[in-house]
Amino acid sequence: KAGVTQTPRYLIKTRGQQVTLSCSPISGHRSVSWYQQTPGQGLQFLFEYFSETQRNKGNFPGRFSGRQFSNSRSEMNVSTLELGDSALYLCASSLEGWGTEAFFGQGTRLTVV
Amino acid sequence: AQKVTQAQTEISVVEKEDVTLDCVYETRDTTYYLFWYKQPPSGELVFLIRRNSFDEQNEISGRYSWNFQKSTSSFNFTITASQVVDSAVYFCALSGGNNAGNMLTFGGGTRLMVKP
Numbered sequence: 001k002a003g004v005t006q007t008p009r010y011l012i013k014t015r016g017q018q019v020t021l022s023c024s025p026i027s028g029h030r031s032v033s034w035y036q037q038t039p040g041q042g043l044q045f046l047f048e049y050f051s052e053t054q055r056n057k058g059n060f061p062g063r064f065s066g067r068q069f070s071n072s073r074s075e076m077n078v079s080t081l082e083l084g085d086s087a088l089y090l091c092a093s094s095l096e097g098w099g100t101e102a103f104f105g106q107g108t109r110l111t112v113v
Numbered sequence: 114a115q116k117v118t119q120a121q122t123e124i125s126v127v128e129k130e131d132v133t134l135d136c137v138y139e140t141r142d143t144t145y146y147l148f149w150y151k152q153p154p155s156g157e158l159v160f161l162i163r164r165n166s167f168d169e170q171n172e173i174s175g176r177y178s179w180n181f182q183k184s185t186s187s188f189n190f191t192i193t194a195s196q197v198v199d200s201a202v203y204f205c206a207l208s209g210g211n212n213a214g215n216m217l218t219f220g221g222g223t224r225l226m227v228k229p
Contacts, residue, residue, distance in 0.1 A: 004157075031215050033215055042220075043217075044219075048215055050214065055214040056214045056216045058216075088156060090157070092215070092217075097215075098146075102148075103160065104157045104159075106156050107156045107157065109156075
């Protein structure tokens, strides 16, 4: 069974640009969550999508957005990039329901210069 | 508000030593789930265990064991006879409330270094 796939693995962007990250969950998983990991703030929840609807949202500015497609694949977008957006972005897929175990991808390392 | 605290930021042990990673949580939910994840240098978080708030039984899985104590809001993780391959960052996480979905609140992580 294939795991969670995130693309690209590495990205370098310039301040002010926008970026789109992609996540393909495990087959059969309908919940996709996104997390930002930085040395200073640790792992922080961005949002969760379930059946193409945003189910929960973390405390991030509106520059951070996401969506989920009918095949459960998800994308997150960050507009008007800031230096502080440099981070490892992790995607997790889970079965439907609450509190189910999350399976994480290897992440996308975003560097904003 | 939910909070997870891992007071130990870094632990260094010599191979074959036992090591306990501490986790203390705060939540107003009466029903919640607790998790432990391992993050090796490759970056992905690897699921280790899930425990719901109604199940205070301790669990042992090979060299790993978990001690859940609701009275002290703690969910500690012990590795017996540590090995170099156990070196990683370990995260404790909480998912609380029916409307939390699969949202996880993570602790700051404990970096474990096992030296040969």
